[in-house]
Amino acid sequence: MTRTDFSWAKVSAALRRRVAEQEQLAWEKGEAAAHLNKGQCASVLALAERIGEHGVVLADEVGMGKTRIAVELIGAVNEAGGRAAIIAPPGLGYQWQDELKRGGVSVPPMLRGLLGYFEAWGAAEASEQTPWFEVPTVLLSHAFANWRLGEGTQRWRRELVPEVFAQWRKATGSRYPNGYLHSGKYDKWVTNTAASIVNALRDNPRQPASAWLSDVTAQHPWPHPEVYTDYGNGSLYRSWLEQTVGIGLGTFDLVVIDEAHKGRGSGGGLSRLLGMLCGAPDCRRLCLTATPVELNVQQWRQTFQRLGLDEAVCDRLQPVIDDFDQAIRHLRIHWRSSDAARHRYETAASAFQTMLRPYLLRRDKREDADVLRFTERTRGESHRNTREPVSVDVQRLALPWRQAVCATEALSVASRLEENATAKRLRLTLANGHGIADLLGQIDEPVEPSASTPDQPLNPLDEKRQQRVQWWLKSAAQAFQSPHHLFEHPAILATISAIEAVHERKEKVLVFGRFTAPMRVLVRLLNAREMLRRLDAGVYWPQSVIRADDTDDHSEWAAVQVAHRQLQSPLDLAAIPELLARQYNSQGSRREQLRRRLLEWLDAGLGEHEQVPRAMFGCLRDAELNKDLADAAEKHPVALFTRAILDLTGDPAGSPTPEQVCAAFRQLLEAASDRYADDSDVAQDEVAVQWEPLLARLQDEYAHQEGGFARLMYGGTEQSTRRLLQMAFNRSDSFPRVLVAQSAVGREGLNLHLACRTVILMHPEWNPGVVEQQIGRVDRVGSHWSRQLDEELERDVPAAELPRIDVHPVIFRGTYDEYNWQVLLERWDDLRAQLHGEVIPAREAEGDLEYEKVLANLQASAPCFSPLRR
Structure with a gap:
């Protein structure tokens, strides 16, 4: 715990030197060779000016590279003799380790709980122990302090x-x-x-x-x-x-809080963790968040409190924040007719910028080099296409579903929540499919009287109304008489049509949803439909059996039955299992060839300096010596790696090259290992300890013979599986082609942008900040979209044909779903007013030159916190 002569002046000097080195590298070898782009360099210089005085909120829009900027600050703090703590969501530990490694910062694996905490002192010899308080940089999970310590705990x-x-x-x-x-x-x-x-x-x-x-x-x-x-x-x-x-x-000089908007309450796990950490007298905090405010301006105060500012400072900021919010609301009503309203906004915006600027840095997508090129070519159009929702029109539905919509709307009028919660819930869940199966079992249940005493008879009017409620419930149930009702849900079918249209142009799709049952049905139906198409076309499908569960109306076999009917497939339904097994077995010789060559290719292709891959290869070779490879089952380690590598190289029926095999082997180790590193001093016994967990993770993911055209990532998905899914989804030629992610699991921090530019919002959220995070999974620096844009600009294609980030909400017209979307749009406008300066949506002046000039002047008056435009 001994501290060196640390100072923030040393940190500032180190940051400026790092930027100078990056700028020199970009000048000599081109911007692509530099670790930081122009905007990131500007942010690092702005941090050098401010971090010695107080903490800073780094609120760059999603995908602008906030982590990379933070790594530069952490490296400078370590260089100056200080210590840093990084607090990040539990699913982002390996991404942080990757960025820190690229930035030259050494960090142990993410600390997730008490067991990992004690492991630092678990070595038998005191000389081998490295206490946490001696580690220059510590990476902690947001959930580190969520210990369950009741009376019966160990x-x-x-x-x-x-x-x-x-x-x-x-x-x-x-x-x-x-x-x-x-x-x-x-x-x-x-x-x-x-x-x-x-x-x-x-x-x-x-x-x-x-x-x-x-x-x-x-x-x-x-x-x-x-x-x-x-x-x-x-x-x-x-x-x-x-x-x-x-x-x-130990004592920290810098605390970096990733996704700092999470758990804003004082009693949450993140707040408790921040209270637990020991800060030096001049400790600084760096808060990373793309959404410092999400729903209302009062969240600015919560953000600055998390930054560690004194209440007196927050009190000085609050009136300015409130005045800016009121000026926005007044302007939205009178922006066309009132010069006073516009002047009031300009004055409030100037004060807002002046007061918040010392504590806030924010760049948005309009400053991104690729976005600038796009807007210049299209004369100001947005690089995001959000104007093409996946719309379900009630008028075009089959008669039973139209009856269901009408019945649920009638229920919303006829029923009372305290009398029949089923009726109310049905209206809320009809559009997204959530809970319909559970509700069906309740529809025939009798309605209990709501009288104040059991013996008191119902009022005749109440009795009639309850009879009407029961009648409408039964009418709604007519649409769900099929045992596979979710497979026929209009919103799910519309989502599938949109996904398959994107797949036809050989691109991947990211789908976000909230409710597990409809998401699981979507995945099974997508896989069944793609399997039938490939079998019909004679194209290999990596699956040998279809699982059937007589108790599950939405099992894998049920999905095949429904898909067969929907596609009017010419295949004999009863013969499909045999056809699957035969085509899978026909590829056995190719898989066997790779199995027998795998060890030889890895031995020749892995460099001697690659300590971890070489050590893991040694474990794989030992496993082969302990069991005859010719008799190996699918779960044998060599067979397991063979299947995984074939999946990753994109052609399970093909023959990958030795170079592709070695690259896939390295990527598997990096994604499936908790402590993967290229360190030359890695201990052999540590690798041996990692070997069995690594095999278990690969076995969970690759040992089964099941097609993976679409995959589900939800709360029950293991962290190792999430990492493997992320790696595979970012490869353009491999499965999954469609990733269906539960919003709470996949919306923040994950990089899913290397092979995808299409996001479908299957269950749109209420919170626009969440939607921004979802879109930000594919709208990031170095994305698939930016590479496509480069190609199209080189070909000089017309502006209207340039690729965009496609965002398609699924909207079930005429239901509660449509109201949800309208509320989200209004809140989205509020968010853009606070964070983007778009106080009036551009669509309100579209086509009117006079009002377009007014909006341009308002845009120029908007608060700006970008270090590039100071």
Whole structure:
């Protein structure tokens, strides 16, 4: 815990030198050779000016490279002798490690919980231990502090506080507290951790942690681990545990908070984690978020509080924020007719920019080089196409579905929530398919009387109304009489049509949804339809069996039956399982050829300097020696890697080259290993420990013979599988061609842009900030769209034919779904007014030159926080 002579002046100097090196590299070898682009360099220089005074919110739009800017700051802090903590969502640990590695910053694997915390002190020899407080940069999960420590929790999870307190008393008072020596055996890792923390504090007695430990141990009885077991949220002992764990992490000069808009409440896990970390007296925070505000302007205060600003500073900012918000709302009503309204907005915008500018940096897509080229060629058009929704028109539906829509609308009028929740819920879920199966079982249930007493008869009017409700419920149910009703859902069918249209031009599709059941049905139906097409055309399909579950109306076999009917497939339905098995087995010789060549190609193609790949190859070779390869089942490691490599190279029936095999092997290791690195000092025993978990992850993903044209990523998807899916989706030739992601899982941080430029919003959100995050998965620096744009500009194609980022919401017209979309559009306008300066949507003046000039002047008056336009 000994600190060197750190200063923010040294950090600023290091940042300026780094930018100069990048600019020199770009001048000598071209901008593509530099690690930072022009806008990122400008942001780094702006940080150099401000970070010594206070923290900064880096609020660049999604996909502009905020992580790379943060890595430069972290590297400069380490170079100046300081320590940095990075707090990121749990699913983004490997992406952060990749960016840090590219930026020359060394960091251990993401710290996710108490077990990983104690592992730092788990080495048998003290000389092998590297305490957390000696690590220059620590990467923590947002959920690190979400410990479940109830009465029945394992003892080792609550031993740290009594052990640290006991050793501190022994070190400062020459004796252990009463009862300690008879309190049982402590976990060795916990004991090592406590001893390390106490010894470090004794070497630096002036630290605030030393005074805190002395005060607590003097004022409170020693917390016997068998007596004081309540470490739940809000308890005294939980706060002691959080404080003690924070002491073990050490003192930080910089705290970087990725996705800083998450968990805004003071009682959330992220807020508790921030309170746990020990900051130096001049500690600074860097908040990374594309959406510092999402729903209302009051969230500005929450953002600046997370930055660590004093309440007095927040109090000075608040009136300016409120005045700007009021000026926007007034302008939206009178922007055409009132000079006073426009003047008021311009004045409020200027004050807003002046007051927030020291704490806020934001670049938006309009400054991106590719977007600039696009808008210049199209004379100001947006590079995003959001004007082509996947629309479901009630008038064009089959009669049963039209009856269902009419019935649910009638239910919304006739029913009362306290009398029949089913009726109300049906209206909300009809458009997205969520819960329809559960609701069907409730439709025939009798309606309970709502009278105040059981013996009191119903009012005749209420009785008639309840009879009408029951009649409308039964009418709605007529559309769902088919056992496979979700496969026939109009919104799902419309989504499939949109996806298959994109697939025809050989591009991938990213679909976002909220509800698992319709998302799973979408995936199964897409796979069934593609399988039937390929079997009919004689094209190989990587699947040998179809799973059927008689208890599941939406099983894989049920999807095949429905797809067969929808496509009017000429194939004999009963013969499909045999046809699948025969075509899969016919490719066995090609798979066998690669199996037998795999080890030879890897041995020749992997470099001697590639320590981890070579070590993993050694484990794979040992596995082959332990079992006859000719008799290997699909789960044998060599067969497993063969299947995975064939999937990744994009042609399971083809013959990849040795170079492709080695590249796919490296990518598999990187995606499926928690601790993949090219470090030359990696220990062989550590690789051996990683081998079995690696095989288990690959087995979960690749051992089954199932087509993966479309894949589902939802809350139950393992982290390792998510990484493998991300890697495969970013490869243009491999499955999956369609990734259906649950919004909460795939909307933030994930890079899904290397082979996709189309986003379909199957279940549009209420929060525009969430939608921006979703679109940002494919609208990023170095995206598939930007590469296509380069190609089309070189070919000098007409502006109308240039590629765009296509965003298609699925809207079920005439239902609650349409109202949801209208609310989202209004909130989206509010978000653009706050963050993009688009206080009046351009569509309101389209075609009117006079009003277009008014909007242009308003746009010029909008607050600007870009370091490129200061």
